Amino acid sequence: MGYQDRDYIRDETPYGGGLANFSATVQLMIVCGVIYLADLLTTSNGKHYISDTLSVNATSFLHPLEWWKFLTAGFVHSARPSHIIGNMIGLYFFGTAIEGRSGRWEFLRFYLLAIVFSSIFWCVTEYYFGNPLSTARGASGGVTAVVILYCLLYPRSTILLMMFIPMPAWLAGILIIGGDVLQLQNQGANIAFTAHIGGALFALAYWSLGINLGRFWPVEKARELLSRVTSSRRNSPDLRIHDPEQYYDDLDAEADRVLEKLHRDGESSLSPRERRVLEDYARRMRQKLR
Numbered sequence: 474m475g476y477q478d479r480d481y482i483r484d485e486t487p488y489g490g491g492l493a494n495f496s497a498t499v500q501l502m503i504v505c506g507v508i509y510l511a512d513l514l515t516t517s518n519g520k521h522y523i524s525d526t527l528s529v530n531a532t533s534f535l536h537p538l539e540w541w542k543f544l545t546a547g548f549v550h551s552a553r554p555s556h557i558i559g560n561m562i563g564l565y566f567f568g569t570a571i572e573g574r575s576g577r578w579e580f581l582r583f584y585l586l587a588i589v590f591s592s593i594f595w596c597v598t599e600y601y602f603g604n605p606l607s608t609a610r611g612a613s614g615g616v617t618a619v620v621i622l623y624c625l626l627y628p629r630s631t632i633l634l635m636m637f638i639p640m641p642a643w644l645a646g647i648l649i650i651g652g653d654v655l656q657l658q659n660q661g662a663n664i665a666f667t668a669h670i671g672g673a674l675f676a677l678a679y680w681s682l683g684i685n686l687g688r689f690w691p692v693e694k695a696r697e698l699l700s701r702v703t704s705s706r707r708n709s710p711d712l713r714i715h716d717p718e719q720y721y722d723d724l725d726a727e728a729d730r731v732l733e734k735l736h737r738d739g740e741s742s743l744s745p746r747e748r749r750v751l752e753d754y755a756r757r758m759r760q761k762l763r
Contacts, residue, residue, distance in 0.1 A: 497577045498568035501584065502561050505612060508548050509557050516552070524549040528610040529592050531599040543596075547588030549610045560612040562636075567616075567623045574626065576739035582686040587618035587675045594671025609665040617653075618672035618679075621646050625680040649673070687738040728754035 495503070512523040529546035533539040550557040572580040591614025599607055624632075624646030634645045653669040678684070731747045743751075 496572055497581050498565060498572050502564060505548050505557060505561060509550055524610055528608045529596060530608050531596055531605045534593055534596040543589045543592040544585065546592050546610050547612045547615050556611060560616050563616045563620055564612065567619045570623055571619055574739060576737050579685065579687050579738045583679060584615050584619060587672050588615040590675045591668045591671035595665050595668040598667040609668060614668035614672040617669040618676040621673045621676040622680060685741050687742045724754060
C-alpha cells in the first residue's frame with residue numbers, strides 16, 4: 474500500500490480561498506480561458522493584440538529578449554473555439570490524473586517546462602526546416618506531454634481516442650505520436666505538429682529518467698538543507714536525559730513537514746530518511762490507537 478493510501482497522510486483541507494481552492498489543472502484552464510476571452514474582446518479590425526503579442530515566433534530562440542514567449546505561447550489560442558476547447562478537455566482529464574499522482578507543484582513544474590521545451594523545439598525545427606516567418610500559439614505542446622506521460626504511467630488503462638474510440642493507453646500514445654510524425658509534411662494544416670512531438674519527447678525523457686523536478690528547484694533544495702541541519706542538531710550526541718515527550722514532539726513536527734511535501738510534490742520526491750520518518754510516525758499512531 475502506497476503512502477497516499479494511508480489514513481495519516483490524507484489531507485482534506487483546501488489550498489486556500491478563492492481560486493486557490495481549485496486544483497492546479499483547473500487553475501491552468503481558468504487562466505487560458507480568461508486570456509482567450511480577453512483576446513476576443515480586445516480584437517480590432519482582425520488584429521488579435523494579446524495573442525499576437527504572446528505567441529512565439531520561429532526566430533524567437535535567436536533573440537533572448539523574446540524567450541519569455543516560450544512560456545506565454547502555451548496560454549494563448551487561435552480565435553476558433555475548437556482550438557482551446559480541445560486542449561482544455563485533454564488537459565482536464567489527463568492533467569487531473571497526473572496531478573493526483575505527482576502532486577500539485579510537481580505537476581505544475583512538469584507542465585510549464587513541457588510548454589517551454591515544446592516551444593523551443595518548434596522554433597528550432599520550424600526555423601531550419603519549415604517557415605522561419607511563422608508563429609505558434611496554444612497549449613497543445615504541454616497537453617501532449619501530459620497525455621503521453623499518462624500513457625507511460627498507465628499503459629493498460631483504457632482511454633477514448635478522439636473521444637469515442639476505446640483503446641489501451643499504450644496504443645493511443647503510439648498513434649498520437651505516429652500521427653504527428655506523419656503530419657509533418659502537411660503544411661496546409663496550420664497545426665504545430667513539431668510542438669506536439671517536442672511535448673512527447675519531454676514526457677518520454679521525464680518518465681524514462683525518473684526525474685522529479687522538485688529536487689532541482691532552489692526552494693526545495695533550500696528547504697531540504699534546512700531540514701537536515703535542524704535534524705542533525707536535534708540528533709547531536711550530547712549528554713542529556715532522554716525526554717520521550719520531546720522526541721514525539723520532534724517526530725510530529727518532522728512528520729508534518731514530510732506530509733506537506735508529499736502532498737505538494739508526490740511520493741517520488743521523498744528521500745529515504747523522510748520515508749523512515751513517515752514509517753515511525755505511522756507506527757506511533759498505531760500504538761496510540763491500541
